[in-house]
Amino acid sequence: MTKEIGHRQPKVAIIREVLNVFVSLIWPAFFGILRFSGSRVFQLGIVVILLLVSLAFGFLKWYFFTYITTEHEISLKRGIFAKKHVHLPFERIQTITRNQPIYFQPFDVFHVTIETSGKSQDKIEFSALTLPQIEHIENLRRRSQTKSAEVIKTLSEQPAIAASYQINDRDLCLFALTSLGSLGTVGAIFLIFSQVQEFLPATLSRQFTAWLNQQNVTIFIGLVMIFIIFGFLLSFFKLYSQYFQFKISRIGQHLAITRGLFTKQNVQLRVSRVQAVHFQQSLLRRLVKLVSVDVLLASSVNNTKGEVKQTSIMPVVRMSSAGEVIQPFLPQYHFINPTNSMNANRALWYRLNMIFWLDIFIASLIWITYYITKWTIHFHLTYDLPLLIICTILLIGYSLLASWWQMMDQRIQVDGQYLIVQLSSNFTKHTYYMPREKIQSIATSRSMLLINKHITHLHITVRDGDSARRLTLRYLQEPLVKKINSWIVDVK
Numbered sequence: 001m002t003k004e005i006g007h008r009q010p011k012v013a014i015i016r017e018v019l020n021v022f023v024s025l026i027w028p029a030f031f032g033i034l035r036f037s038g039s040r041v042f043q044l045g046i047v048v049i050l051l052l053v054s055l056a057f058g059f060l061k062w063y064f065f066t067y068i069t070t071e072h073e074i075s076l077k078r079g080i081f082a083k084k085h086v087h088l089p090f091e092r093i094q095t096i097t098r099n100q101p102i103y104f105q106p107f108d109v110f111h112v113t114i115e116t117s118g119k120s121q122d123k124i125e126f127s128a129l130t131l132p133q134i135e136h137i138e139n140l141r142r143r144s145q146t147k148s149a150e151v152i153k154t155l156s157e158q159p160a161i162a163a164s165y166q167i168n169d170r171d172l173c174l175f176a177l178t179s180l181g182s183l184g185t186v187g188a189i190f191l192i193f194s195q196v197q198e199f200l201p202a203t204l205s206r207q208f209t210a211w212l213n214q215q216n217v218t219i220f221i222g223l224v225m226i227f228i229i230f231g232f233l234l235s236f237f238k239l240y241s242q243y244f245q246f247k248i249s250r251i252g253q254h255l256a257i258t259r260g261l262f263t264k265q266n267v268q269l270r271v272s273r274v275q276a277v278h279f280q281q282s283l284l285r286r287l288v289k290l291v292s293v294d295v296l297l298a299s300s301v302n303n304t305k306g307e308v309k310q311t312s313i314m315p316v317v318r319m320s321s322a323g324e325v326i327q328p329f330l331p332q333y334h335f336i337n338p339t340n341s342m343n344a345n346r347a348l349w350y351r352l353n354m355i356f357w358l359d360i361f362i363a364s365l366i367w368i369t370y371y372i373t374k375w376t377i378h379f380h381l382t383y384d385l386p387l388l389i390i391c392t393i394l395l396i397g398y399s400l401l402a403s404w405w406q407m408m409d410q411r412i413q414v415d416g417q418y419l420i421v422q423l424s425s426n427f428t429k430h431t432y433y434m435p436r437e438k439i440q441s442i443a444t445s446r447s448m449l450l451i452n453k454h455i456t457h458l459h460i461t462v463r464d465g466d467s468a469r470r471l472t473l474r475y476l477q478e479p480l481v482k483k484i485n486s487w488i489v490d491v492k
Contacts, residue, residue: 007067012107013128018058020127025050062127069140074114076124088124090144092116094273094297095311098134100264110134110266138268142254145270163328166247167316171290175316176239178284243315250329257313267311273297275438275463277333279322279431286429289319293326298463333433338411338420344455347475348407355403356396363392402426410473412458414487421460421471432471434462442488444481454478 026047060080067076075087098110112126112134129137244261250271257267275296285291293314317325323335344350367388373379381387409424411431419439422431440461450456456478460471 007069007133009062009065009126009128010107010109010130011062012104012109013065013126014058014062015103016111016127017061018054021057021061022050022054025054065127067126069137071140072144074124074137074140086124088114088116090141093141093145093270095267095269096134096138096141097268098129098266100260102262104128105264112137141268142252145253161249161251163250164247165249165314165325165329166245167243167314171316171318172240172243172246174288174290175243175285175292176236178282178288178290179235179239243312246315248313248329255313255329257311269295269297269311271330271332274330275434277326277330277335277433279335279429279433281319281429283427290316291319291322292316293322296462296464296469298465332435334415334418335433336413336415336420338413338422338431340413341410342412342473342476342480343407343410344453344475344477347455348404350450350455350475351403351407352400355399359392359396359399363395366391407475412473412476412484414484419460419484419488421473423471423473432462434460436488438462439488440468442485444485450475456481458484 057080061078064080064083065076065078067074072091073087073089075085078084078086094115095113097113097115099113100110104110107128109128109130112129114124114126114137116123241261243259246259247257249256253271255267255269255271257265257269259265275298278294278296280292280294281290292312294312297311313329314322314326326335327333370381370384370388374384405427406424409422409429411420411422413420417436419434419436420431421434422429424430440463442461443459444456445459446456454477455475458473458476458481460473461468462471463469
């Protein structure tokens with residue numbers, strides 16, 4: 001019988017626990033202190049008390065966190081007041097992710113997250129583990145998930161790397177340059193700037209406002225350009241540092257991914273747990289013929305932040321060689337470009353006609369709401385009529401162009417045991433490669449106007465994180481959709 005030995009995390013884990021507690025307490029107190037009219041000594045005292053509380057709770061959280069590993073499972077106990085016990089069989093582990101923030105690098109420890117495909121409560125997080133501790137857990141997981149016929153070989157031999165690929169700097173720079181994240185970064189800078197101005201001393205705030213009022217249009221344009229360039233550089237540096245030295249390797253039936261400049265990350269996932277492979281191309285990346293490749297995983301992580309739960313296995317690769325590069329890591333997949341649109345006759349006309357009248361309805365609501373507001377509370381915009389006309393034209397023009405692009409990109413094709421679906425959303429092309437057994441459901445729908453036209457919409461559901469992703473193809477030929485449906489349910 002294997003002797004179970006309890007372990008604590010390295011003492012450096014206390015640093016992360018203290019930081020987590022301090023950050024959760026300091027922000028509510030921060031805004032309260034700034035609006036409090038007391039003395040600076042009182043405010044400093046509050047900060048000192050918060051720091052002492054964080055130190056105490058950080059130490060206690062570390063002290064009451066213990067874990068045990070056996071050949072078949074990892075279990076842990078945690079909690080200061082409410083004790084929690086978690087038992088996680090290695091067979092159920094979906095991914096093991098280790099992050100090494102810059103303040104952990106001198107200590108050679110990592111923050112580790114272990115995810116399953118079950119409930120969100122099954123997720124395990126370690127504030128800090130050493131590399132030998134992590135490798136011990138990974139080896140136990142790998143052995144537990146290896147078929148019995150391969151166990152003896154796995155235990156006696158060091159696993160060999162079956163395939164490996166590292167992104168070159170040229171493609172990574174193009175990937176960062178073609179990102180639209182700089183627009184969000186510029187907006188965030190403006191927001192922070194406006195909020196910080198509220199907390200400036202009254203004298204400085206008045207001087208800054210007076211200085212802005214004295215500037216001409218050229219100065220304002222220059223300031224806006226500086227913000228845009230600064231936001232673009234921040235976005236570029238963020239992406240470049242995030243995927244710096246991105247390397248993917250396949251060891252047996254597991255993928256290992258490493259990346260990061262300041263925060264180093266290592267992800268290990270099991271190939272058989274992949275729900276779908278996702279190729280993504282924005283409009284800019286189409287022009288430079290680059291594509292990003294993700295995999296959709298069944299995960300226990302509760303997606304509270306609205307983030308897409310997908311793991312990047314190739315942030316950027318040349319479109320012409322994407323299938324050839326990805327094939328060694330997912331050898332059971334066949335990465336081909338789908339050619340069958342299955343669109344019904346006049347599908348484009350039906351789609352554009354529906355979008356046009358929907359835009360007219362939305363624009364009418366905007367016009368009616370504005371004029372009711374204008375007449376009731378006497379709210380008035382300068383040049384309101386030209387502005388409303390321009391907004392209506394932009395709304396209709398953008399919607400029709402995006403819908404036309406969407407119908408032109410729409411494809412679906414069966415390739416052996418895999419379904420390939422190509423969609424477009426806001427000029428970004430998405431191609432999904434889904435094994436038949438991973439498809440959660442398939443459904444059809446149609447409007448009242450299409451009942452006698454043998455035209456239908458197809459909805460395909462595949463698991464994504466702790467929820468699901470629904471792929472919709474519109475205005476397809478009904479007989480061909482029935483064949484797809486038959487293929488889905490015809491499992492031999």
